[in-house]
Amino acid sequence: MRASETFTPQLPSNVAYQRAKTLAADWLPPTALAATAIGAWEAAVRVLSVPAWLLPPPSSVLAVTWNSFGLLMGHAGTTLLEIILGFTLATVCGVSLAAGIASSRLLERSIYPFVIASQTVPVITIAPLLLVWVGPEITSKVIVVAIISFFPITVNLVDGLRASDREMVDMFRTLGATKRQVFLKLQTPSALPYLFSGLKVAAVVSVIGAVIGEWVGAQGGLGWLMRVSAPQLQTARVFAAILVLSVLAMLLFMAVAGAEKWALRNYPRSNTSRR
Amino acid sequence: MNSQTAALEIQNPTGTGRPRLEVRRVTRTWASMSPGGRTDVVLQDVSLSVGAGEFVAVLGPSGCGKSTLLNVIAGLQVPDSGEVLLDGDPHAQRIGRVAHMHQRDLLLPWRTVIENARLGLELGGIPVAEADRRAREVADRFGLSKVADSYPWKLSGGMRQRVALLRATLPDRSVLLLDEPFGALDAITRADLQKWLAEVLNRSNRAVVLVTHDIEEALILADRVYVMAGPSGRIVDEVSVALPRPRPEGIATSELFVAQKRRLLAALAGQEGMER
Ligand SMILES: Nc1ncnc2c1ncn2[C@@H]1O[C@H](COP(=O)(O)OP(=O)(O)O)[C@@H](O)[C@H]1O
Numbered sequence: 277m278r279a280s281e282t283f284t285p286q287l288p289s290n291v292a293y294q295r296a297k298t299l300a301a302d303w304l305p306p307t308a309l310a311a312t313a314i315g316a317w318e319a320a321v322r323v324l325s326v327p328a329w330l331l332p333p334p335s336s337v338l339a340v341t342w343n344s345f346g347l348l349m350g351h352a353g354t355t356l357l358e359i360i361l362g363f364t365l366a367t368v369c370g371v372s373l374a375a376g377i378a379s380s381r382l383l384e385r386s387i388y389p390f391v392i393a394s395q396t397v398p399v400i401t402i403a404p405l406l407l408v409w410v411g412p413e414i415t416s417k418v419i420v421v422a423i424i425s426f427f428p429i430t431v432n433l434v435d436g437l438r439a440s441d442r443e444m445v446d447m448f449r450t451l452g453a454t455k456r457q458v459f460l461k462l463q464t465p466s467a468l469p470y471l472f473s474g475l476k477v478a479a480v481v482s483v484i485g486a487v488i489g490e491w492v493g494a495q496g497g498l499g500w501l502m503r504v505s506a507p508q509l510q511t512a513r514v515f516a517a518i519l520v521l522s523v524l525a526m527l528l529f530m531a532v533a534g535a536e537k538w539a540l541r542n543y544p545r546s547n548t549s550r551r
Numbered sequence: 552m553n554s555q556t557a558a559l560e561i562q563n564p565t566g567t568g569r570p571r572l573e574v575r576r577v578t579r580t581w582a583s584m585s586p587g588g589r590t591d592v593v594l595q596d597v598s599l600s601v602g603a604g605e606f607v608a609v610l611g612p613s614g615c616g617k618s619t620l621l622n623v624i625a626g627l628q629v630p631d632s633g634e635v636l637l638d639g640d641p642h643a644q645r646i647g648r649v650a651h652m653h654q655r656d657l658l659l660p661w662r663t664v665i666e667n668a669r670l671g672l673e674l675g676g677i678p679v680a681e682a683d684r685r686a687r688e689v690a691d692r693f694g695l696s697k698v699a700d701s702y703p704w705k706l707s708g709g710m711r712q713r714v715a716l717l718r719a720t721l722p723d724r725s726v727l728l729l730d731e732p733f734g735a736l737d738a739i740t741r742a743d744l745q746k747w748l749a750e751v752l753n754r755s756n757r758a759v760v761l762v763t764h765d766i767e768e769a770l771i772l773a774d775r776v777y778v779m780a781g782p783s784g785r786i787v788d789e790v791s792v793a794l795p796r797p798r799p800e801g802i803a804t805s806e807l808f809v810a811q812k813r814r815l816l817a818a819l820a821g822q823e824g825m826e827r
């Protein structure tokens with residue numbers, strides 16, 4: 277009894293120490309790097325007295341972010357809506373395409389080349405056309421986001437669906453499985469980690485897609501805000517918009533990573549991320 | 552008279568009636584990978600038969616074609632010539648009707664032990680709840696009830712092989728193929744599992760074919776042993792194992808066992824057996 281009393285208090289503090297240590301290992305390097313870079317930027321701008329319209333110091337970017345927070349959030353909402361709709365569209369199309377390509381030789385031969393070709397045309401050249409075709413509303417932006425982000429989803433998922441172990445397929449066949457059962461109970465679950473790799477890339481590039489779409493022509497959104505702020509020499513506001521965009525991209529990535537962690541919670545560790 | 556034949560039938564199930572599984576003069580070749588572009592013969596004129604309730608081992612060195620033979624029997628590969636008969640029927644659909652356990656356990660990492668074990672039942676159209684119940688019923692006899700809801704990547708090699716065997720045997724099949732099921736395990740675990748396998752399969756009416764490169768494993772488990780020689784797999788000898796069943800403790804050091812082992816070693820070394 278007494279022995280356990282003297283022993284237990286050390287255990288939780290030890291666990292807490294370990295946890296703090298991993299937390300520090302995760303957050304310290306990027307925080308230190310960011311702090312150094314921002315500090316150097318602030319110092320350089322002040323020492324060399326760079327004009328604010330050319331390169332504003334971080335402190336004034338923060339000040340603008342703070343002062344125009346409502347404005348920035350309003351435009352961020354527009355951009356986020358485009359991203360979510362476009363990303364959803366890309367996921368639906370990307371998954372269906374991959375399922376078709378992986379299960380039919382004919383579809384693979386006929387469609388896959390065009391899937392790849394679609395990425396050789398820069399979206400910046402498609403975006404103005406879309407604007408002409410569907411108008412300046414949100415639709416053209418949603419389509420640009422979908423075009424740019426379905427690709428990593430499709431390519432990764434096709435690889436994943438094809439990666440099933442030959443012997444596993446044989447095992448399923450000796451158990452009497454149909455092709456459909458092999459697809460649903462073997463290929464699909466083994467492709468899940470690949471799908472999430474694709475979704476993570478798609479989440480990040482979808483932000484780029486939305487900005488390109490808005491840059492070319494829009495009625496709102498962070499890309500549009502940057503576009504109209506630059507000629508007015510409101511450079512600090514451009515940086516503020518970039519800051520909000522990066523936070524948005526990071527949050528999207530973390531949302532997908534969280535969904536991945538949940539969906540793959542029963543998979544062996546080597547298949548999922550570190551923890 | 553009648554009781555005598557009945558007694559004979561129990562001792563030697565292949566003695567009367569049609570064998571459950573028969574392989575007749577099966578030949579299988581691969582396009583050669585070496586220059587010259589001819590074909591490699593993997594199985595040459597292989598014949599064997601297994602009765603209901605009989606346990607047969609095919610003993611041979613690595614690469615002699617044992618896995619290929621089982622794949623042909625299972626219907627996964629088509630032979631160049633020869634035929635495989637199920638209950639005397641050469642046209643019987645074998646894929647999905649012959650249980651096949653591979654050397655690798657091939658467990659699905661995202662399924663728990665029970666979910667893996669019930670896979671065959673599920674694929675056969677049995678409702679999940681019913682499949683689950685039946686898998687759990689048998690899990691105890693397989694020593695798996697404590698880990699029933701664990702994931703396979705947390706289990707030892709021996710436990711994983713038990714799950715693989717449970718999965719292979721749960722659907723009702725008259726033929727069971729075992730491809731070096733314990734080949735990847737350490738000697739102690741292997742000996743344990745051999746003993747356990749003999750108990751689990753005892754009194755079942757299946758025809759069992761075990762392929763192995765381990766002489767003792769063949770002698771401990773099988774009623775009859777076919778000896779296979781490479782590189783172009785041929786059956787060179789057939790030995791009936793004259794050991795009491797169930798095999799008593801410490802049989803591996805008995806005189807009879809050692810004599811049969813010597814016989815199989817000689818056959819493997821290329822000397823023709825005495826019976827052939
Ligand atoms: N897919 C394949 N293509 C070409 N040769 C193969 C293939 N699979 C097996 N073989 C050859 O067949 C022979 C027998 O293989 P296998 O049946 O796996 O032997 P064992 O199970 O007895 O070790 C080997 O020499 C191997 O190289």
Ligand SMILES: [Mg+2]
Pocket residue numbers: 617618619654730731
């Ligand atoms: Mg083999």
